[in-house]
Amino acid sequence: MxxxxxxxxxxxxxxxxxxxxxxxxxxxxxxxxxxxxxxxAATFLTLFLLPSICALWRRRSLGHESTRPKPERAPNxxxxxxxxxxx
Numbered sequence: 001m002x003x004x005x006x007x008x009x010x011x012x013x014x015x016x017x018x019x020x021x022x023x024x025x026x027x028x029x030x031x032x033x034x035x036x037x038x039x040x041a042a043t044f045l046t047l048f049l050l051p052s053i054c055a056l057w058r059r060r061s062l063g064h065e066s067t068r069p070k071p072e073r074a075p076n077x078x079x080x081x082x083x084x085x086x087x
Contacts, residue, residue: 002047009043 019032 005043005047009039012039 013036016032016036020029
């Protein structure tokens, strides 16, 4: 998933890169830079920032500080041994 998305975004930015150099109007050059910048920013936000925010939100909504379960405490065997030795 990550590779396909990055290759698609890079290909789209690369295909728009000749437009600013060959355009004779004042419209298409800045428009190409805007499209490339927006596509790059949207790809970064979608692939890296948004999943991080969702993971933090999910962790806080469940009330957990970490995603790992806490280990169970072992029973105190010293108290059992002391009780049997006194009998």
